[in-house]
Amino acid sequence: MEKSCEQIEKLLVDYADGELSPSESSGVAKHLSQCERCTVTLKALQRSLELAGIVWADGLEEIRGVAVSQTRTAGRFKWFRYTAVAASILLVTGISILWLTTARPQQAEVTLAEIEKDIEESGRAARLLAAAELLAGCPDTQKFVKSQYCYIVETYPQTPAAAQARLRIR
Amino acid sequence: MSETNREVAGAGGRAGGRSSQSVLFDIYIAEVDRLRRIAAGMGLGAADAEDALQDVSVKALRQQRKCKSREEAVGWLTKVTVNRCLMHHRRRKRFSRSAAEIIKRRTENTVEPAGTDDRAIAAEELEIVRQTLSELDDSLLTIMVLRYFCGLNSTEIGQTLELSASAVRSRLREGRMILAKRLMERGIEP
Numbered sequence: 447m448e449k450s451c452e453q454i455e456k457l458l459v460d461y462a463d464g465e466l467s468p469s470e471s472s473g474v475a476k477h478l479s480q481c482e483r484c485t486v487t488l489k490a491l492q493r494s495l496e497l498a499g500i501v502w503a504d505g506l507e508e509i510r511g512v513a514v515s516q517t518r519t520a521g522r523f524k525w526f527r528y529t530a531v532a533a534s535i536l537l538v539t540g541i542s543i544l545w546l547t548t549a550r551p552q553q554a555e556v557t558l559a560e561i562e563k564d565i566e567e568s569g570r571a572a573r574l575l576a577a578a579e580l581l582a583g584c585p586d587t588q589k590f591v592k593s594q595y596c597y598i599v600e601t602y603p604q605t606p607a608a609a610q611a612r613l614r615i616r
Numbered sequence: 617m618s619e620t621n622r623e624v625a626g627a628g629g630r631a632g633g634r635s636s637q638s639v640l641f642d643i644y645i646a647e648v649d650r651l652r653r654i655a656a657g658m659g660l661g662a663a664d665a666e667d668a669l670q671d672v673s674v675k676a677l678r679q680q681r682k683c684k685s686r687e688e689a690v691g692w693l694t695k696v697t698v699n700r701c702l703m704h705h706r707r708r709k710r711f712s713r714s715a716a717e718i719i720k721r722r723t724e725n726t727v728e729p730a731g732t733d734d735r736a737i738a739a740e741e742l743e744i745v746r747q748t749l750s751e752l753d754d755s756l757l758t759i760m761v762l763r764y765f766c767g768l769n770s771t772e773i774g775q776t777l778e779l780s781a782s783a784v785r786s787r788l789r790e791g792r793m794i795l796a797k798r799l800m801e802r803g804i805e806p
Contacts, residue, residue, distance in 0.1 A: 459789040465770075487796060494795035495764060497745035501711060502765045504718045505656035509665045510649075584677050 449477060454484050462491050532572040535606045539568040564604070571607035574598050578611075643689045644676040650690075650766060651697045657761030658701040659710025659750060668700040691776045694766075698758055698777070711750040715743035741799060748798045756791035759784055 449457075454477045460466050461474045478485050543561050578594035581587050595611040602608050644651075651672060655665035675696055683689040719739050749757065762768045762776070763784075770781040770788070777784075 455793075456789070459792045460785065462792075463788075465785070486800065490796035490800045491792055493741070494745055494748075494799045495792065497742050497799075498749060498760070498795060499765065500718065500722070500742060501746050501749060502653075502657045502761065504713065504721060505659065505661075505665075505711070506653055507721075508662045508713075509652050509656050509660075511662070581677075587677075 449473060451477075451481060451484055454478075454481070455487060458484065458488055458491060462488060462495075532569055532576065535568055535572045536565055538606065540565060567602045568605045568607065571598050571602035571605040571611075575607040575610055578614075582614075640676045640679050640683065640689055640693075641673065643686060644673055644693055647690055647693055651693060653766050654694065654697045654761060655701050657765040658698070658705055658757065659712075660701055660704055661712055664704045665701075668697065668704050671700050672697050691772075694762070694768075694776050698762075702754055702758070711746050715739050715746050718742060718746070740802065744798055744802055745795060748795050752791060752794065756787050756794070759787045760791045763788055 454474055457466060457470065457474050461471060464471075466474065478488060540561075543556065543564055546556060574594060575598055578591050578598070581594070582591045592615065595615050598605075598611040599608045599615070648669065651669055652665065655668055660668060672693065676693065679692075683692060716739055719742065752760075758777070759773055762773045763770070768776070770784040773779070773784045774781045779787075
């Protein structure tokens with residue numbers, strides 16, 4: 447017996463996903479060859495999934511970009527708990543840089559971009575250090591934590607956090 | 617998800633002899649990109665996604681319960697990630713980037729950009745879908761993401777979310793039809 451559009455519509459998602467039995471699938475295909483309305487619905491199902499994939503992929507690209515730029519490890523922790531620590535380090539770094547740029551004009555002039563870079567790097571290093579400190583309290587993490595310290599020292603060698611990390615490695 | 621089952625206590629060889637916590641954490645590291653897909657599919661921004669995944673990593677590290685197999689461990693991580701993402705996106709707006717921004721980023725990375733008219737139509741359609749995704753019920757969006765963006769089948773999704781495979785299929789149908797109908801309201805060429 448021929449199925450109605452309403453019955454076919456209930457099968458369209460499974461048809462598009464290849465989840466129907468061969469006999470059901472051929473029944474739907476036969477109906478589609480004669481029905482413009484159901485064909486449009488199928489097309490909309492396929493198109494909307496394609497567009498959803500674009501939205502999801504865009505989000506993933508953003509997340510991956512941040513993950514790669516911020517850290518090369520996966521075991522990081524909430525940083526907002528350590529905002530106070532990071533802010534203190536930033537403050538000290540900021541004041542030092544300000545002092546270097548204002549009170550010691552005889553030295554090579556530091557650009558605003560360099561100051562921003564230093565502050566940003568100090569912040570990142572402080573976050574990583576704070577995460578490593580928390581992780582150090584968990585079992586079986588010594589190797590991982592040490593690699594975190596080494597990473598901070600190698601990547602952000604001029605930061606206060608790197609100085610702390612060097613002490614921890616020793 | 618369909619990898620050969622292995623005892624998690626000795627998963628991956630490299631973890632042999634170590635505690636179940638660190639093994640679960642190792643699996644977390646191995647699977648973090650899959651978990652990122654969940655966060656992206658659920659519409660979290662980069663910062664929220666990283667926050668959610670940090671929560672998951674801490675939970676993986678502190679998890680005392682032993683998983684019988686790698687498959688079970690991945691299922692547990694998937695479930696925890698879904699729950700964390702739901703918590704995060706309830707606090708914030710999801711899929712915050714507009715269709716125009718998405719298209720701009722895509723065209724910047726494409727050698728041959730589409731014609732202006734095509735791009736306008738795509739932008740309108742993309743905005744409809746983005747908006748619909750952001751309004752979609754959690755129970756529908758989660759299942760769609762796991763099925764179509766993470767590649768899990770209905771049975772695997774059912775096991776992860778403690779639903780029957782038929783309930784998963786039913787929700788998939790509902791979610792897909794909502795998206796399609798919103799697109800059809802705009803008018804789609806046969």
